[in-house]
Amino acid sequence: MTTDSNSPYLMNTWHVAALSQEVDGEQLFHRRLLDTPGLIYRQADGTPVALHDRCPHRFAPLHLGWREGDEVVCLYHALRFDCSGQCTRNPHGPGHIPKAAQVRSFPVVEQYGFIWIWMGDEPADLGELPDFGELTSGHPNSVGYT
Numbered sequence: 277m278t279t280d281s282n283s284p285y286l287m288n289t290w291h292v293a294a295l296s297q298e299v300d301g302e303q304l305f306h307r308r309l310l311d312t313p314g315l316i317y318r319q320a321d322g323t324p325v326a327l328h329d330r331c332p333h334r335f336a337p338l339h340l341g342w343r344e345g346d347e348v349v350c351l352y353h354a355l356r357f358d359c360s361g362q363c364t365r366n367p368h369g370p371g372h373i374p375k376a377a378q379v380r381s382f383p384v385v386e387q388y389g390f391i392w393i394w395m396g397d398e399p400a401d402l403g404e405l406p407d408f409g410e411l412t413s414g415h416p417n418s419v420g421y422t
Contacts, residue, residue, distance in 0.1 A: 331350040
């Protein structure tokens with residue numbers, strides 16, 4: 277775990293972004309994580325996705341938009357972004373997609389009843405994921421907020 281010299285947070289480590297049950301169906305779930313607006317949703321197969329919740333064009337929150345399949349459409353100008361954050365459709369003019377039309381995506385993994393996110397610049401390391409196997413071992417436990 278290392279810290280970005282410009283950030284007060286540990287960035288290159290796993291953080292709990294949401295309880296698994298908080299992100300379901302077609303909804304666009306948003307939460308501020310380490311002072312960064314995050315958008316979390318599930319693909320059709322249930323795999324979680326995490327993107328920076330900010331359209332690169334006018335910085336509109338993507339969670340105010342809608343889903344088209346596994347992609348997210350920005351409410352402001354209807355730019356469409358795939359799970360990797362790449363713009364896949366510009367409905368305006370000739371439809372040219374600028375190289376800068378990309379949203380940062382974050383590695384996520386779902387384990388122990390949580391959706392974990394890696395927000396650092398170093399490659400995500402599954403070996404660094406904390407072991408909370410006790411939460412799924414059949415012992416009575418409370419998952420949620422207290």
